[in-house]
Amino acid sequence: MVKYIIVTGGVISGVGKGIIASSTGLLLRTRGLRVTSIKIDPYLNIDAGTLSPLDHGEVFVLDDGGEVDLDLGNYERFLDVTLTRDNNITTGKIYRDVIERERKGDYLGKTVQVVPHITNAIQDWVERVGKICVDGSGQEPDVCIVELGGTVGDIESAPFIEAMRQFQFRVGHENFFLIHVSLIPVVGSVGEQKTKPTQASVRDLRGLGLSPDLIVCRSTKPLEEGIQGKISMFCHVSPKNVMAVHDCKSIYHVPLLLHQQGIIDVIEEKFNIKPIPNPAAQALFTKWKQLADRNTRYDDVVTIALVGKYTDLHDSYISVVKSLEHASLSLSRKLTIEWIESSDLEASVQQTDPVKYHNAWKNLVSAKGILVPGGFGGRGTEGMIIAAKWARENKIPYLGICLGLQIAVIEFARNVCGITDADSAEWNETTPNPVVIFMPEISKTHLGGTMRLGDRPTIFTDGSTNSITRRLYDGAGEIHERHRHRYEVNPEFIEQIENKGLSFIGRDEKGERMIVLELPDHPYFVATQFHPEYKTRPLGPRPVFLGLILAASGLLPEYLESLKTSKAAGSKPKLGRYQSVLSVNEEN
Numbered sequence: 001m002v003k004y005i006i007v008t009g010g011v012i013s014g015v016g017k018g019i020i021a022s023s024t025g026l027l028l029r030t031r032g033l034r035v036t037s038i039k040i041d042p043y044l045n046i047d048a049g050t051l052s053p054l055d056h057g058e059v060f061v062l063d064d065g066g067e068v069d070l071d072l073g074n075y076e077r078f079l080d081v082t083l084t085r086d087n088n089i090t091t092g093k094i095y096r097d098v099i100e101r102e103r104k105g106d107y108l109g110k111t112v113q114v115v116p117h118i119t120n121a122i123q124d125w126v127e128r129v130g131k132i133c134v135d136g137s138g139q140e141p142d143v144c145i146v147e148l149g150g151t152v153g154d155i156e157s158a159p160f161i162e163a164m165r166q167f168q169f170r171v172g173h174e175n176f177f178l179i180h181v182s183l184i185p186v187v188g189s190v191g192e193q194k195t196k197p198t199q200a201s202v203r204d205l206r207g208l209g210l211s212p213d214l215i216v217c218r219s220t221k222p223l224e225e226g227i228q229g230k231i232s233m234f235c236h237v238s239p240k241n242v243m244a245v246h247d248c249k250s251i252y253h254v255p256l257l258l259h260q261q262g263i264i265d266v267i268e269e270k271f272n273i274k275p276i277p278n279p280a281a282q283a284l285f286t287k288w289k290q291l292a293d294r295n296t297r298y299d300d301v302v303t304i305a306l307v308g309k310y311t312d313l314h315d316s317y318i319s320v321v322k323s324l325e326h327a328s329l330s331l332s333r334k335l336t337i338e339w340i341e342s343s344d345l346e347a348s349v350q351q352t353d354p355v356k357y358h359n360a361w362k363n364l365v366s367a368k369g370i371l372v373p374g375g376f377g378g379r380g381t382e383g384m385i386i387a388a389k390w391a392r393e394n395k396i397p398y399l400g401i402c403l404g405l406q407i408a409v410i411e412f413a414r415n416v417c418g419i420t421d422a423d424s425a426e427w428n429e430t431t432p433n434p435v436v437i438f439m440p441e442i443s444k445t446h447l448g449g450t451m452r453l454g455d456r457p458t459i460f461t462d463g464s465t466n467s468i469t470r471r472l473y474d475g476a477g478e479i480h481e482r483h484r485h486r487y488e489v490n491p492e493f494i495e496q497i498e499n500k501g502l503s504f505i506g507r508d509e510k511g512e513r514m515i516v517l518e519l520p521d522h523p524y525f526v527a528t529q530f531h532p533e534y535k536t537r538p539l540g541p542r543p544v545f546l547g548l549i550l551a552a553s554g555l556l557p558e559y560l561e562s563l564k565t566s567k568a569a570g571s572k573p574k575l576g577r578y579q580s581v582l583s584v585n586e587e588n
Ligand code: GLN
Pocket: 373, 374, 375, 376, 377, 401, 402, 403, 404, 426, 484, 485, 486, 487, 488
């Protein structure tokens, strides 16, 4: 029987429910339990695919091509699982499901209503998806964490709250554990912590038929004495079931904070389970502690310029940021990201806003590595092309992702191949030299879910054995990463571009689609049509990000050398004093 942990939020949204839920899941994994998760987003969109990154943050992509809320990325990273599109429930999906069934006549002439039809559909969905194996073991999860987006009391989350109220009877109280995450705000000049909003939100929750088993108090500073007791008394939960998570040095410390306060005991007691932890599960906890510790003691700093078009909202690039962070952490480097709005690098800005222009350039030229991430539409692409040119000519490590690959190709075609009007058909449909074109696998008129999406194989070419990228992927001939794009490099220009030195070392199974490029005679100039950021793990950085951080830290040649010798000796790669750090990653 799967056990369910429901996570609700009080007072405000964005209180950190996702991190607390995934940290709880991680801790259960360290007890040898199999954990999955479901994120409920009470909006009407069917999925996150059509949401603007500047509005809603990154669209996360799963192996199965599902375009989902960025919180699913958190769960995949913390729980080290591969989720499916069904692990993200939206109001849109539930209503579509029910309406489709109504049209088929499944409800036998009954009036179809929110209660019981919508609430039943939600419960059926949670029960069905909670059983899907997500860790490759072929086994059902032991625990399913269900995070309900928004705050208790919102109009749009009401059917989900009601569904969960009914669900505790369906699965039995002993299999149902509710964590309510609430904010403890601070008021006044002395900064007094206030419990009333939390009391009110618990009262709301109770009024809707749900009682918290555990209250997690979010605050900026550690809780003052007496606050926990007050919440326990007024919210009718035992003192040991009130926990505090203040803003800490990094999200990696959150599981440790919850662990210290005994969250595992509280959950295991309620579920009446005593799992027998295995050595691998126990080792995970030790590794996690080392990771959090490494986050506070750095050997050096590495500065990466992120040249994008959605830089006003850093969440638009959250998986890219996590990937850079994981790679830097594995090398005990403190990551500094210089956020550069690509259009600020364009010459026209020099006249209109010289301060902006010069600041952008200062940040670009002082960075040790440059990353151009994914994006859609033409705005800001000239600035990205300028950044790619700077990286190529000045031998600054460059990583291009998706749009960043297309940018690198346009730049190379214009400035090395002499095709001065080379451009992408995405934003310049009439260019005589479209080096990036729409690849007709999909519909041009329907935007929702029509892209080349999800896990696809990349085959490395025969001549690529000595390429940096392939070596970083441990010499593999075929790799799997996730895609999300409509446009690709125009096959008609490949020969011309390769003759000038840029190599397309990774392609699709038919050899028609260019997926990985690399520039020889450059410390690190790599671009991928796929999005490697979707598969990063705190204890397992993705190879091309590791490559960028290694190159930006001047450590790449040493690392590649160590890969060679360790392979010959059949052992693990070593990198001077980074040996232990890297071996932590490999064992994961
Ligand atoms: N806009 C480009 C395309 O559709 C790149 C997409 C991306 O960067 N995710 O191909």
